[in-house]
Amino acid sequence: MSEAETRLAEFWTATDxxxxxxxxxxxxxxxxxxxxxLIDVAGxxxxxxxxxxxxxxxxxxxxxxxxxxxxxxxxAGPVLAAVAALGxxxxxxxxxxxxxxxxxxxxxxxxxxxx
Amino acid sequence: MNLSPSDxxxxxxxxxxxQGAFRxxxxxxxxxxxxxxxxxxxxxxxxxxLAQETFLAAWTGLWRYRSQASLRSWxxxxxxKKRLTWDRSxxxxxxxLEALEPPAHADQCPDRRLDVGAALATLPEAQRAxxxxxxxxxxxxxxxxxxxxLPLGTIKSHVERGRAKLLAVLGDPDE
Numbered sequence: 001m002s003e004a005e006t007r008l009a010e011f012w013t014a015t016d017x018x019x020x021x022x023x024x025x026x027x028x029x030x031x032x033x034x035x036x037x038l039i040d041v042a043g044x045x046x047x048x049x050x051x052x053x054x055x056x057x058x059x060x061x062x063x064x065x066x067x068x069x070x071x072x073x074x075x076a077g078p079v080l081a082a083v084a085a086l087g088x089x090x091x092x093x094x095x096x097x098x099x100x101x102x103x104x105x106x107x108x109x110x111x112x113x114x115x
Numbered sequence: 116m117n118l119s120p121s122d123x124x125x126x127x128x129x130x131x132x133x134q135g136a137f138r139x140x141x142x143x144x145x146x147x148x149x150x151x152x153x154x155x156x157x158x159x160x161x162x163x164x165l166a167q168e169t170f171l172a173a174w175t176g177l178w179r180y181r182s183q184a185s186l187r188s189w190x191x192x193x194x195x196k197k198r199l200t201w202d203r204s205x206x207x208x209x210x211x212l213e214a215l216e217p218p219a220h221a222d223q224c225p226d227r228r229l230d231v232g233a234a235l236a237t238l239p240e241a242q243r244a245x246x247x248x249x250x251x252x253x254x255x256x257x258x259x260x261x262x263x264x265l266p267l268g269t270i271k272s273h274v275e276r277g278r279a280k281l282l283a284v285l286g287d288p289d290e
Contacts (some may be wrong), residue, residue: 002282002286003285003286004281004282004286005282007285008250008281011231011232012154015150015153015154015232015251016153017146017149017153019146020142021146024141024145024149024166024167025138025141025142028167028171028174029134029138029141031167031168031170031171032137032171035171035174
């Protein structure tokens with residue numbers, strides 16, 4: 001082998017990469033993770049933009065629908081409020097008195113020492 | 116008995132989303148890709164950076180891989196495309212820099228002797244790549260032809276002429 005061929009062979013050996021390199025594999029995985037994150041962020045931004053655009057486009061129709069719905073609730077409002085108030089009173093009346101609860105706590109076995 | 120999965124099996128698993136399979140592809144072929152880029156670029160850090168970009172591009176375009184070509188060849192083809200793009204952007208940067216400050220000509224120094232890397236850099240790009248793949252990386256001529264997208268005859272002549280030029284430059288640098 002001539003000197004030039006030896007130098008060439010040495011160059012191929014010197015520029016070779018290690019057969020296993022965990023650091024390199026991890027660096028590649030990091031790049032992939034970064035790319036995945038970018039794709040995820042881009043997807044979310046795109047979805048947000050689509051939602052905003054849809055809202056802007058359909059806003060007049062949605063407002064009209066909401067107005068109709070609220071208008072239809074107007075007569076039923078007092079009735080609903082009365083039902084809610086009645087329900088609250090009924091719940092309060094059917095509950096055991098707070099004192100009884102306190103008594104149970106003070107005398108759990110019911111020895112009757114409490115006046 | 117050889118229990119390690121074939122490249123095709125690894126590609127199929129990676130396509131299904133297996134991170135472990137893709138890591139095995141990287142570990143198995145990083146040596147070939149990095150060595151190829153190190154032999155065609157002056158800076159090993161640039162070469163490793165491009166090699167990482169190559170594997171990222173491979174991960175993105177894994178569905179394009181057809182098993183007619185070897186996986187190593189397919190990966191090196193991506194690396195070569197990255198290398199050419201990198202070279203073009205680097206050339207633009209260099210032109211911008213040279214517009215600001217004229218370059219110092221290294222060949223004006225009479226004592227400067229070409230080392231092997233510099234000798235390799237004197238070869239035309241495709242010839243350098245063919246030499247790096249076939250003489251440095253042990254690729255067959257057919258595999259190198261697939262990698263570089265050149266006809267088989269062109270690869271053979273690139274390797275033969277490139278080798279002769281390299282040996283001429285290295286054999287008698289004083290001439």
